Amino acid sequence: MSLVTPVEVVPADRLGRVHFVGIGGAGMSGIARIMLGRGIPVSGSDAKDSDLLADLRELGATTYVGHAAEHVGDASTVVVSTAIRETNPELAAARERGLLVLHRAAALASLMDGRRSVAVAGTHGKTTTTSMLTVALQHAGADPSYCIGGQLVTTGLGAADGSGDLFVAEADESDGSFLMFAPKAAIVTNIEADHLDNYADFAMVKETFARFVERIQPGGLLVVCADDPVARATGEEGTRRGLTVRTYGEAEDADYRTEGFTPRGLGSTFTVGERTLELSVPGRHNALNATAAYATAVELGVSADAVADGLAGFTGARRRLEPKGEVGGVKVFDSYAHHPTELAADLRATRDYVGELGGGRIVAVFQPHLFSRTKFFAAEFGAALGLADEVIVMDVFPAREDPIPGVTGELVAKAVPHGRVTYEADGNAVAGRVAAIAAPGDVIITMGAGDVTMLGPKILGLLGT
Structure with missing residues (x-):
């Protein structure tokens, strides 16, 4: 990935029908929702179906699961994020036909104009x-x-x-x-x-x-x-x-x-x-x-x-130390933290909360996000995770990146300053490992920008058995 080049704002009323490549993402779906609210015809595709796609369909969008050149249809404008590669068939079709291709931020700027x-x-x-x-x-x-x-x-x-x-x-x-x-x-x-x-x-x-x-x-x-x-x-x-x-x-x-x-x-x-x-x-x-x-x-x-x-009255944003539930005196939270400073801030906040409760352990389950970030900040991640009492480190969530040789979650685990840390490369085994060590009074936090967010319900389910 590289830095995008800023472009002049295109007024929203000149976009015509807009097709989103990767419409199911948080940012892309939000822009599509606003366009639909303003009467702009919208279509889009994503790798898999989701609740966000279902919501957009109810609002009038045409959505597709999977990517194919014909999905672009009669669109005048195609919106992409940085994660969309030039080889994507819909982006390639848009380029070949000379359609207006906008980065999602440029599309959002059109709506802000x-x-x-x-x-x-x-x-x-x-x-x-x-x-x-x-x-x-x-x-x-x-x-x-x-x-x-x-x-x-x-x-x-x-x-x-x-x-x-x-x-x-x-x-x-x-x-x-x-x-x-x-x-x-x-x-x-x-x-x-x-x-x-x-x-x-x-x-x-x-x-x-x-x-x-x-x-x-x-x-x-x-x-x-x-x-x-x-x-x-x-x-x-x-x-x-x-x-x-x-x-x-x-x-x-x-x-x-x-x-x-x-x-x-x-x-x-x-x-x-x-x-x-x-x-x-x-x-x-x-x-x-x-x-x-x-x-x-x-x-x-x-x-x-x-x-x-x-x-x-603000009750939070999803995945920002979001409470997921409590079973048997064990509370589970989910955090989007994926930078060392963010991990440290959330763990300090959790320590304040645990202190209010009268004590208890913090069990941090961390999934590093991106090979490059793991490579650059492994030591800092480890230091931040040292604020937890027990740590389980998963393997790297690659997102848009290809693997970097030698870069795994183990680099982070080895940098945690205390010995109460486990590196678990098998994502399917993590929920069971966490449930096995949890005790009443513990606070479990799943942390990271990847699919670690799926673990909270699984952990709660295992705690209830």
Whole structure:
């Protein structure tokens, strides 16, 4: 995979019938849903059927299981993600026929055009912060359009076309496609080294985020985390460009300062300025995400009282420390964490929760995502997993990548600093291994961006036998 090249926005009313290659993905299905809501005819294909495809069919989309050139039909525009290879028969047919081919971010930019758009960027926390901001705006009556790289627990949706003038979108830096956007406002939660299969080094990551800030419309709003030195630096550059820049975080000089963080079961309380905020999701990192959402909404002119109430009612996004169930005193959670910083944040939040319960072990089940990320961060993954009491490491979920010789989940297992770790290469054996070691009071977390998410129900089923 490599960085995509930004293109000019094509107005949505000029797209004609749109065909999605890989329409069942979280991001692609969300864009398709919004297009259908606006009356744009949509078709699409995916490797397998799913609930998301079924939902799109009910909304009027024509969907196919499997890829074939004839599925493109009479489409005028074909939308692809970076994961779609040039050899895909539908993409090849679109190229041969000279159809308009758009990256999914360019298609999303078409839908954002003409709205007061807010793009949420950062190495970590994008999905949760976008979700929090969306829910807060909904509660305030703003009815925003939104497109999130995950699903809200409350609605099960990751995208919708609202009646208001605001459009909130998660901005993905992994392939540089967030440079397709020209938002009126933006959030940068943090900037760390990641996706080094695309970026030559961290310097290139920082440079690309700087280019993202340059894409904010003149006179626009930029909200950055004061606790992250690189994000703070992008804010300083935004100030030089004449943007309205607001900082948030625990730093003493933050414009919206997060203070007094106190865990409360699966939630927390903290203050921002004179206001006490309550959350129903755990972790200091989520308090910071909520502060970013609060600051942005208030700066956009939304009632602070309504935003605070909306955040209090936020129950999470799917796979963000999502409770899956409890059997015999053993609780199971699922986490999308796939970067060392994310693992550490979720495990610290879980430790706070376990402490509230009076103690117990944390059992982390981790599936590394991508061979390249495993190669670059094996030591850091191991260090983060050391925060758990028991660790089971699965083999690498390859996603879009081909194997790298010598790179397996065992590299991560060997880097865990304590001896209570097992490397289990057989994915079918993991649920049984976890159930065998679980004891009342334990909290089990399945972690990773791959199919590790399927394990939670299996573990709960085994615990109940």
